[in-house]
Every structure is written in structure tokens, then in C-alpha cells.
Amino acid sequence: xxxNKQVFREAGLDPERPPRTIKELDEMNDKITxxxxxxxxxxxxxxxxxxxxxxxxxxxxxxxxxxxYELPKNGKLVGRVTADTPKNVEALKWIASxxxxxxxxxxxxxxxxxxxxxxxPFYMGTLGMSLIHVTQVRYLKKYAPGLDYGVTFVPAxxxxxxxTGWIGGWSLAIPRGVKAKKEAFEFMRWMCTADAGTMIMGKxxxxxxxxxxSPYYDSIKDDRVxxxxxxxxxxxxxxxxxxxxxxx
Numbered sequence: 001x002x003x004n005k006q007v008f009r010e011a012g013l014d015p016e017r018p019p020r021t022i023k024e025l026d027e028m029n030d031k032i033t034x035x036x037x038x039x040x041x042x043x044x045x046x047x048x049x050x051x052x053x054x055x056x057x058x059x060x061x062x063x064x065x066x067x068x069y070e071l072p073k074n075g076k077l078v079g080r081v082t083a084d085t086p087k088n089v090e091a092l093k094w095i096a097s098x099x100x101x102x103x104x105x106x107x108x109x110x111x112x113x114x115x116x117x118x119x120x121p122f123y124m125g126t127l128g129m130s131l132i133h134v135t136q137v138r139y140l141k142k143y144a145p146g147l148d149y150g151v152t153f154v155p156a157x158x159x160x161x162x163x164t165g166w167i168g169g170w171s172l173a174i175p176r177g178v179k180a181k182k183e184a185f186e187f188m189r190w191m192c193t194a195d196a197g198t199m200i201m202g203k204x205x206x207x208x209x210x211x212x213x214s215p216y217y218d219s220i221k222d223d224r225v226x227x228x229x230x231x232x233x234x235x236x237x238x239x240x241x242x243x244x245x246x247x248x
Contacts, residue, residue: 069241165232
């Protein structure tokens with residue numbers, strides 16, 4: 001999670017002290033959030049569902065200590081979807097509480113005023129805290145190079161999981177019927193398990209390779225931004241399960 005230090009200063013908050021718990025996040029959000037004289041939302045601390053729809057629920061569900069899929073056991077071939085477990089429901093109720101408290105219609109109208117990558121409300125100082133995917137950091141550097149910001153782990157409720165985080169990803173595959181299967185597999189092996197290939201993936205694509213021994217990690221693990229993502233990759237116990245129901 002990224003926080004805008006200038007927004008914190010304007011709200012009377014310590015710019016070097018991000019929220020560590022959901023209670024602190026709620027309190028800071030109240031201080032940051034502003035409405036104009038007509039009741040229009042002009043600044044908010046965080047929008048919990050802001051990040052790519054279902055990814056928001058994964059993020060906060062894991063922070064609450066929940067999970068979404070029980071792996072198969074006892075000889076079964078298929079596991080069990082656990083999206084409705086109590087901790088996930090608690091996280092969803094917290095997300096919904098922001099929609100009720102600040103009026104989801106006003107938040108939607110607020111979001112619609114920002115179009116395009118360059119006009120991200122976090123860059124412009126009207127969103128105090130934001131969940132930013134590792135591949136989106138490039139846009140922050142491009143469109144807001146002078147922004148005074150910090151990056152930290154996602155806050156969690158009392159009894160939740162902190163530090164928390166999860167790993168997703170993209171995959172390479174060989175379509176059925178292609179003629180150059182051997183060559184395609186060699187490329188995949190180089191891209192995913194070779195030092196040179198994984199370094200290129202990290203540096204050029206700004207995506208973390210699944211190959212834990214990649215030298216890319218040595219080059220970024222002490223960076224103030226990339227280092228936080230590195231700690232998530234290194235320590236997270238959550239890998240988002242790919243399942244058909246996820247896309248419904």
C-alpha cells in the first residue's frame with residue numbers, strides 16, 4: 001500500500017507513519033476525507049474496492065486471515081471454494097461499510113472525474129492511500145516523478161494477518177497444434193528459469209519472476225519500493241488460486 005505524504009501533512013497526520021491496523025486506517029481516512037459545501041466528495045483516504053475488483057476482496061480477505069480455496073485432500077481431485085468463510089465475510093462487510101458511510105454514489109462520481117493513467121487521484125493528492133500493483137509502479141514514476149510517497153504492507157485488523165500479501169501472476173503456454181513445440185519450450189525454460197531470462201523479465205517488464213534463485217531479487221531486495229514487494233514474495237503464504245468461479 002502506498003501513501004501520499006503531502007496528503008497526510010495536509011490532514012494533520014504524521015507523514016512518516018502509515019496505518020498499521022484497520023482501526024488506524026479508518027481513523028486516518030476520516031481525517032483525510034473532505035466534502036465541499038455542496039456535499040461533493042473532493043478527497044478521500046482510501047477506496048477499499050479500488051483495486052481491480054475481485055483483487056480487492058482477495059487483498060482484504062487475506063489481511064483478515066481468510067482464504068479462498070481449500071486444496072484437495074484424502075484422494076479427492078477437486079478442492080473446495082471457501083470464499084464465504086467468516087473472515088472473508090468480515091472483510092467484505094468492512095469494504096461495504098465505506099460504501100455506506102461515504103455514499104457509494106459520491107465515491108463513484110469522484111472516481112469518474114479521473115480519466116487516464118496520468119490523472120490518477122493518488123498522484124493528484126485527492127486519494128491519500130492506494131493499493132498499487134507491482135506493474136503499475138512505472139506509471140507512478142512516469143506521471144508523478146516528484147510525488148512524496150511511502151510504501152508499506154497492507155494494514156490488518158486485530159487478530160488478522162500482518163504483514164500480509166499475496167502472489168498472483170501470468171503464465172506462458174504452448175497452444176495445441178503448434179509446430180515449434182521444442183523451440184517454444186526452450187524459450188519458456190529460458191524465460192522462467194535462467195538467470196538471464198528472469199533478469200530481463202524483472203528489469204524490462206517490471207514483473208517478479210517465479211524463479212526464486214533469480215539474480216533479479218538481489219538487485220532489488222534493498223530498494224525502498226521494490227523491497228516491500230520482495231518481502232511479500234519471500235514471505236507470503238498466499239498464492240491466488242486460479243479457478244473458473246473467480247471470473248464470474
